[in-house]
Amino acid sequence: MSGPDDDAGSGGPITSAGAERDPSEAGHHRGPPVESRSEREDDRAPDGRPADSGNAPDDEAFLEDEPSDWAWVEEWRAGGEAVPWGPGLALAGFTMFLVASAVYVLSAGLSNNPVVAIGVNVLVAGGLGPALWLSRSLPVLRWIAGGAVLGVLVAWVSVLIFLA
Numbered sequence: 001m002s003g004p005d006d007d008a009g010s011g012g013p014i015t016s017a018g019a020e021r022d023p024s025e026a027g028h029h030r031g032p033p034v035e036s037r038s039e040r041e042d043d044r045a046p047d048g049r050p051a052d053s054g055n056a057p058d059d060e061a062f063l064e065d066e067p068s069d070w071a072w073v074e075e076w077r078a079g080g081e082a083v084p085w086g087p088g089l090a091l092a093g094f095t096m097f098l099v100a101s102a103v104y105v106l107s108a109g110l111s112n113n114p115v116v117a118i119g120v121n122v123l124v125a126g127g128l129g130p131a132l133w134l135s136r137s138l139p140v141l142r143w144i145a146g147g148a149v150l151g152v153l154v155a156w157v158s159v160l161i162f163l164a
Contacts, residue, residue, distance in 0.1 A: 069138075076139050091140070092147035099151025100158070107159040117159075125152055 068074065103124060110117035132148055135141035 073138060088143040091143040092150070095144045095147025096151040096154060099148045100155040101151075103152055103155035104158050107155065108163060111159075111163045121156070128152065 069077075103121065106124070107117050107121060110120060128148060132145040135145045
């Protein structure tokens with residue numbers, strides 16, 4: 001049984017009258033620090049807008065900012081770890097095998113109509129190209145991108161050798 005001073009299941013301490021106490025009364029403060037009114041007024045421009053709103057069209061700092069990577073990529077780059085060649089090359093080889101098999105089967109299936117086969121291969125390569133280009137500098141995805149590029153090239157060479 002729970003008594004009037006138990007706080008189980010209610011999310012906060014219970015007073016003897018049964019009403020929840022405000023956590024700030026006990027010295028607990030949740031949320032961002034509250035700034036005083038004088039601090040907010042000091043940060044305002046003469047017209048009442050915040051002084052550094054970033055909405056000005058001539059804000060050169062905003063225009064010169066380069067897009068940043070994801071936090072985990074920046075953390076990985078800052079760590080200075082060695083390149084994992086073994087697992088990376090294994091992943092690239094596996095990806096190369098999958099992509100080469102898929103493109104070869106696609107090309108072999110369309111070998112009766114070479115114009116369509118060439119068109120489909122150009123569409124596949126054109127669709128993969130932008131994604132592979134964007135992932136070339138990301139830690140794990142660069143191995144997958146490299147394997148996919150090699151897979152497409154291996155498949156095209158295999159098609160030319162075996163089906164031509």
